[in-house]
Amino acid sequence: MRRQETHDETIARIWQEMEAKRLADLEAQYAPRVKPESTKPTWTRRQDGTDEMSIPARAGARMIHGLASSSSINSHGYALISRGMDCHLPVALLSSHKGHSAPIGEVFYVRRTEDRIYVRAQINDNEAGDFAWTMIRSGELRCFSGAARNSSLRLQGIVEGKTFYGAWELLEVSICPTGANPDSVFEVYQSSSNETKFFSRPIADKSGKALVKHAEPELPYAGVWAESEQYERGQFTTAGGALWHAEAASKGIKPGTAPAIWRLAVKRGEADRLERQHASTRV
The missing domain is CATH 3.20.16.10 (Herpesvirus/Caudovirus protease domain)
Incomplete structure:
Protein backbone atom coordinates (compact mmCIF):
# COMPACT_ATOMS: atom_id res chain seq x y z
CA MET A 1 0.00 0.00 0.00
CA ARG A 2 1.40 3.41 -1.07
CA ARG A 3 2.34 5.64 1.82
CA GLN A 4 0.56 8.98 1.88
CA GLU A 5 3.02 11.89 1.93
CA THR A 6 3.01 14.10 4.93
CA HIS A 7 2.12 17.77 4.91
CA ASP A 8 5.78 18.75 5.19
CA GLU A 9 6.70 16.47 2.28
CA THR A 10 3.96 18.03 0.13
CA ILE A 11 5.23 21.52 0.89
CA ALA A 12 8.81 20.46 0.07
CA ARG A 13 7.77 18.87 -3.24
CA ILE A 14 5.81 21.93 -4.35
CA TRP A 15 8.71 24.20 -3.42
CA GLN A 16 11.15 22.06 -5.44
CA GLU A 17 8.86 22.12 -8.47
CA MET A 18 8.51 25.91 -8.24
CA GLU A 19 12.26 26.36 -7.86
CA ALA A 20 12.95 24.10 -10.85
CA LYS A 21 10.52 26.12 -12.99
CA ARG A 22 12.10 29.39 -11.84
CA LEU A 23 15.58 28.19 -12.80
CA ALA A 24 14.33 26.94 -16.17
CA ASP A 25 12.73 30.32 -16.89
CA LEU A 26 15.97 32.11 -15.99
CA GLU A 27 17.99 29.86 -18.28
CA ALA A 28 15.56 30.49 -21.13
CA GLN A 29 15.66 34.25 -20.51
CA TYR A 30 19.43 34.57 -20.52
CA ALA A 31 20.33 31.81 -22.96
CA PRO A 32 22.16 33.04 -26.11
CA ARG A 33 19.63 33.75 -28.83
CA VAL A 34 20.17 32.17 -32.21
CA LYS A 35 20.21 34.96 -34.75
CA PRO A 36 18.05 34.35 -37.81
CA GLU A 37 19.86 34.05 -41.10
CA SER A 38 20.52 37.46 -42.58
CA THR A 39 18.40 38.45 -45.57
CA LYS A 40 20.59 41.45 -46.33
CA PRO A 41 21.18 41.64 -50.09
CA THR A 42 24.77 41.21 -51.22
CA TRP A 43 26.72 41.82 -54.40
CA ARG A 201 27.58 55.01 -74.52
CA PRO A 202 30.93 56.57 -73.52
CA ILE A 203 31.05 58.49 -70.27
CA ALA A 204 32.15 62.10 -70.04
CA ASP A 205 35.75 63.23 -70.35
CA LYS A 206 37.70 62.20 -67.23
CA SER A 207 40.26 64.96 -67.72
CA GLY A 208 38.11 67.47 -65.89
CA LYS A 209 37.35 69.61 -68.93
CA ALA A 210 33.97 71.27 -68.68
CA LEU A 211 31.15 69.24 -70.16
CA VAL A 212 27.99 71.18 -69.56
CA LYS A 213 25.67 69.35 -71.91
CA HIS A 214 24.07 66.22 -70.52
CA ALA A 215 23.90 63.07 -72.56
CA GLU A 216 20.42 62.68 -73.98
CA PRO A 217 18.52 59.46 -73.33
CA GLU A 218 18.09 57.47 -76.51
CA LEU A 219 14.45 57.58 -77.54
CA PRO A 220 14.03 55.37 -80.62
CA TYR A 221 11.51 55.57 -83.39
CA ALA A 222 8.36 53.94 -82.00
CA GLY A 223 6.89 52.75 -85.30
CA VAL A 224 3.36 53.36 -86.54
CA TRP A 225 1.12 55.11 -84.01
CA ALA A 226 -1.21 52.77 -82.10
CA GLU A 227 -3.96 53.83 -79.74
CA SER A 228 -3.01 51.20 -77.14
CA GLU A 229 0.68 52.17 -76.96
CA GLN A 230 2.29 54.45 -74.36
CA TYR A 231 4.51 57.15 -75.90
CA GLU A 232 7.19 59.06 -74.01
CA ARG A 233 8.29 62.64 -74.53
CA GLY A 234 10.91 62.77 -77.30
CA GLN A 235 9.82 59.67 -79.21
CA PHE A 236 8.81 59.67 -82.87
CA THR A 237 5.93 57.86 -84.55
CA THR A 238 4.29 57.87 -87.96
CA ALA A 239 0.59 58.55 -88.48
CA GLY A 240 -1.23 59.48 -91.66
CA GLY A 241 2.00 59.12 -93.61
CA ALA A 242 3.77 61.84 -91.59
CA LEU A 243 6.39 61.67 -88.82
CA TRP A 244 5.42 63.15 -85.46
CA HIS A 245 7.49 64.10 -82.42
CA ALA A 246 6.07 63.58 -78.91
CA GLU A 247 6.18 66.87 -77.01
CA ALA A 248 4.78 65.14 -73.92
CA ALA A 249 3.94 61.62 -72.78
CA SER A 250 0.57 60.33 -73.94
CA LYS A 251 -1.58 57.30 -74.65
CA GLY A 252 -4.54 57.17 -77.01
CA ILE A 253 -4.05 60.73 -78.31
CA LYS A 254 -3.68 60.61 -82.08
CA PRO A 255 -1.05 62.80 -83.76
CA GLY A 256 -2.60 65.78 -85.49
CA THR A 257 -5.37 66.19 -82.91
CA ALA A 258 -3.39 67.75 -80.06
CA PRO A 259 -0.60 70.22 -80.97
CA ALA A 260 0.58 70.34 -77.35
CA ILE A 261 1.23 66.58 -77.45
CA TRP A 262 2.37 65.90 -81.03
CA ARG A 263 4.46 68.14 -83.31
CA LEU A 264 4.77 67.47 -87.04
CA ALA A 265 8.42 66.61 -87.75
CA VAL A 266 8.40 65.25 -91.33
CA LYS A 267 5.59 65.65 -93.84
CA ARG A 268 3.87 62.82 -95.66
CA GLY A 269 6.09 61.00 -98.15
CA GLU A 270 9.46 61.16 -96.44
CA ALA A 271 7.92 59.61 -93.34
CA ASP A 272 6.70 56.64 -95.41
CA ARG A 273 10.29 55.94 -96.40
CA LEU A 274 11.43 56.03 -92.77
CA GLU A 275 8.63 53.68 -91.80
CA ARG A 276 9.59 51.16 -94.49
CA GLN A 277 13.23 51.40 -93.44
CA HIS A 278 12.28 50.76 -89.80
CA ALA A 279 10.18 47.74 -90.77
CA SER A 280 13.04 46.24 -92.79
CA THR A 281 15.37 46.34 -89.77
CA ARG A 282 13.06 44.41 -87.45
CA VAL A 283 14.13 40.91 -86.53
Missing part, protein backbone atom coordinates in the same frame (compact mmCIF):
# COMPACT_ATOMS: atom_id res chain seq x y z
CA THR A 44 26.58 39.13 -57.08
CA ARG A 45 29.18 38.86 -59.82
CA ARG A 46 27.67 38.68 -63.32
CA GLN A 47 29.14 36.75 -66.22
CA ASP A 48 30.22 40.02 -67.83
CA GLY A 49 32.37 40.82 -64.78
CA THR A 50 30.13 43.54 -63.34
CA ASP A 51 28.45 43.39 -59.92
CA GLU A 52 24.75 43.68 -59.15
CA MET A 53 22.53 43.81 -56.07
CA SER A 54 18.74 43.78 -55.87
CA ILE A 55 15.67 43.42 -53.72
CA PRO A 56 12.13 42.66 -54.96
CA ALA A 57 10.18 45.54 -56.47
CA ARG A 58 6.51 46.19 -55.80
CA ALA A 59 4.10 44.65 -58.27
CA GLY A 60 2.89 47.28 -60.71
CA ALA A 61 5.25 49.97 -59.40
CA ARG A 62 6.12 53.01 -61.52
CA MET A 63 9.81 52.67 -62.32
CA ILE A 64 12.72 54.64 -63.74
CA HIS A 65 16.25 53.55 -64.66
CA GLY A 66 19.54 55.07 -65.69
CA LEU A 67 23.00 56.07 -64.48
CA ALA A 68 23.08 57.35 -60.91
CA SER A 69 26.80 58.11 -61.08
CA SER A 70 29.98 57.60 -63.07
CA SER A 71 33.70 58.04 -62.53
CA SER A 72 33.62 61.36 -64.41
CA ILE A 73 34.68 64.55 -62.65
CA ASN A 74 31.47 66.35 -61.78
CA SER A 75 30.69 70.06 -61.75
CA HIS A 76 31.76 70.26 -58.09
CA GLY A 77 35.31 69.25 -59.04
CA TYR A 78 35.47 65.71 -57.67
CA ALA A 79 34.99 62.16 -58.94
CA LEU A 80 33.43 59.18 -57.18
CA ILE A 81 35.12 56.09 -58.60
CA SER A 82 32.33 53.69 -59.52
CA ARG A 83 34.08 50.41 -58.77
CA GLY A 84 34.64 51.60 -55.18
CA MET A 85 30.94 52.18 -54.47
CA ASP A 86 29.05 50.17 -51.87
CA CYS A 87 25.43 50.48 -50.75
CA HIS A 88 22.67 48.96 -48.65
CA LEU A 89 19.35 48.40 -50.40
CA PRO A 90 16.88 49.93 -50.46
CA VAL A 91 18.55 53.28 -51.18
CA ALA A 92 16.33 56.34 -50.69
CA LEU A 93 15.07 58.12 -53.80
CA LEU A 94 14.69 61.88 -53.25
CA SER A 95 13.98 64.97 -55.30
CA SER A 96 16.97 67.34 -55.54
CA HIS A 97 18.45 65.90 -52.31
CA LYS A 98 15.53 67.10 -50.16
CA GLY A 99 13.32 65.18 -47.74
CA HIS A 100 15.64 62.53 -46.31
CA SER A 101 13.02 61.57 -43.72
CA ALA A 102 10.34 61.00 -46.36
CA PRO A 103 11.73 59.65 -49.67
CA ILE A 104 9.52 59.73 -52.76
CA GLY A 105 10.64 56.22 -53.70
CA GLU A 106 13.52 53.79 -53.43
CA VAL A 107 16.29 52.21 -55.46
CA PHE A 108 15.79 48.45 -55.59
CA TYR A 109 18.44 47.43 -58.15
CA VAL A 110 22.07 48.54 -58.49
CA ARG A 111 24.73 47.46 -60.96
CA ARG A 112 28.30 48.75 -60.78
CA THR A 113 31.05 48.60 -63.38
CA GLU A 114 34.51 50.10 -63.60
CA ASP A 115 33.19 53.52 -64.59
CA ARG A 116 29.43 53.79 -63.97
CA ILE A 117 26.57 52.99 -61.58
CA TYR A 118 23.26 51.86 -63.10
CA VAL A 119 20.11 51.80 -60.95
CA ARG A 120 16.41 51.07 -61.13
CA ALA A 121 14.04 52.84 -58.77
CA GLN A 122 10.34 52.75 -57.97
CA ILE A 123 8.14 55.76 -57.20
CA ASN A 124 5.85 55.74 -54.16
CA ASP A 125 2.10 55.38 -54.63
CA ASN A 126 1.02 58.60 -52.91
CA GLU A 127 0.40 62.26 -53.74
CA ALA A 128 4.08 63.20 -53.64
CA GLY A 129 4.90 60.24 -55.86
CA ASP A 130 2.11 61.19 -58.27
CA PHE A 131 3.45 64.73 -58.59
CA ALA A 132 7.00 63.47 -59.15
CA TRP A 133 5.75 61.02 -61.78
CA THR A 134 3.96 63.81 -63.64
CA MET A 135 7.20 65.83 -63.77
CA ILE A 136 9.14 62.76 -64.90
CA ARG A 137 6.69 62.02 -67.69
CA SER A 138 6.76 65.65 -68.86
CA GLY A 139 10.57 65.65 -68.98
CA GLU A 140 11.01 68.29 -66.27
CA LEU A 141 12.88 65.77 -64.12
CA ARG A 142 15.30 63.76 -66.24
CA CYS A 143 18.62 63.53 -64.40
CA PHE A 144 19.88 61.39 -61.54
CA SER A 145 22.21 62.72 -58.86
CA GLY A 146 23.84 60.25 -56.51
CA ALA A 147 25.03 61.35 -53.07
CA ALA A 148 27.74 59.68 -50.98
CA ARG A 149 27.73 59.28 -47.22
CA ASN A 150 30.35 61.77 -46.04
CA SER A 151 31.82 59.44 -43.43
CA SER A 152 32.37 56.75 -46.08
CA LEU A 153 34.52 58.82 -48.45
CA ARG A 154 38.07 57.48 -48.87
CA LEU A 155 40.43 59.88 -50.58
CA GLN A 156 42.33 58.45 -53.55
CA GLY A 157 44.19 61.62 -54.47
CA ILE A 158 44.01 65.27 -55.52
CA VAL A 159 45.32 66.38 -58.91
CA GLU A 160 45.34 70.05 -59.92
CA GLY A 161 42.41 70.80 -57.66
CA LYS A 162 40.39 67.76 -58.75
CA THR A 163 39.57 65.31 -55.94
CA PHE A 164 39.19 61.57 -56.45
CA TYR A 165 37.45 59.27 -53.97
CA GLY A 166 38.30 55.59 -54.43
CA ALA A 167 35.76 54.14 -51.98
CA TRP A 168 32.37 55.44 -50.89
CA GLU A 169 28.84 54.46 -49.89
CA LEU A 170 25.79 55.47 -51.91
CA LEU A 171 23.56 57.28 -49.41
CA GLU A 172 20.71 58.38 -51.69
CA VAL A 173 19.80 59.00 -55.32
CA SER A 174 17.88 62.11 -56.35
CA ILE A 175 15.89 62.99 -59.43
CA CYS A 176 16.42 66.55 -60.62
CA PRO A 177 16.24 68.79 -63.71
CA THR A 178 20.04 68.95 -64.01
CA GLY A 179 22.64 66.94 -62.15
CA ALA A 180 26.28 67.56 -61.29
CA ASN A 181 27.39 64.54 -63.32
CA PRO A 182 26.84 64.85 -67.10
CA ASP A 183 26.41 61.07 -67.45
CA SER A 184 23.59 60.72 -64.93
CA VAL A 185 20.34 60.63 -66.91
CA PHE A 186 17.33 58.36 -66.55
CA GLU A 187 14.24 57.19 -68.41
CA VAL A 188 10.92 55.59 -67.55
CA TYR A 189 11.46 51.85 -67.12
CA GLN A 190 9.13 49.40 -68.83
CA SER A 191 9.28 45.66 -69.39
CA SER A 192 10.61 46.31 -72.89
CA SER A 193 13.24 48.83 -71.75
CA ASN A 194 16.81 48.27 -72.89
CA GLU A 195 19.45 49.01 -70.26
CA THR A 196 22.34 48.24 -72.64
CA LYS A 197 22.38 51.83 -73.92
CA PHE A 198 23.51 53.07 -70.50
CA PHE A 199 26.57 50.83 -70.66
CA SER A 200 27.44 51.22 -74.34
